[in-house]
Amino acid sequence: xxxxxxxxxxxxxxxxxxxxxxxxxxxxxxxxxxxxxxxxxxxxxxxxxxxxxxxxxxxxxxxxxxxxxxxxxxxxxxxxxxxxxxxxxxxxxxxxxxxxxxxxxxxxxxxxxxxxx
Numbered sequence: 001x002x003x004x005x006x007x008x009x010x011x012x013x014x015x016x017x018x019x020x021x022x023x024x025x026x027x028x029x030x031x032x033x034x035x036x037x038x039x040x041x042x043x044x045x046x047x048x049x050x051x052x053x054x055x056x057x058x059x060x061x062x063x064x065x066x067x068x069x070x071x072x073x074x075x076x077x078x079x080x081x082x083x084x085x086x087x088x089x090x091x092x093x094x095x096x097x098x099x100x101x102x103x104x105x106x107x108x109x110x111x112x113x114x115x116x117x
Contacts, residue, residue: 037062
């Protein structure tokens with residue numbers, strides 16, 4: 001029984017950090033910007049298709065939040081945004097694979113992934 005309480009507590013505390021790094025267009029290599037969004041999934045039943053779909057939706061929303069908007073008239077801004085989207089999407093995919101592997105094994109996991117270039 002104590003193991004069940006621990007498992008529920010760990011699951012309730014779990015969150016995914018979707019992180020991306022980018023460069024400021026004005027000071028390209030000297031000004032790194034790191035952005036992070038947390039995605040809580042403790043309320044989801046990840047053994048169900050609905051729970052998995054909700055997690056994927058939350059991850060996509062976190063990627064959009066992390067990367068934000070950009071000036072479509074600025075090629076450096078567009079490039080930085082594309083890089084951010086690629087890195088954050090990769091981070092989200094890795095986190096999703098880690099989470100789902102833990103769900104299948106019956107061992108909840110708390111994960112945070114960081115991307116840098």
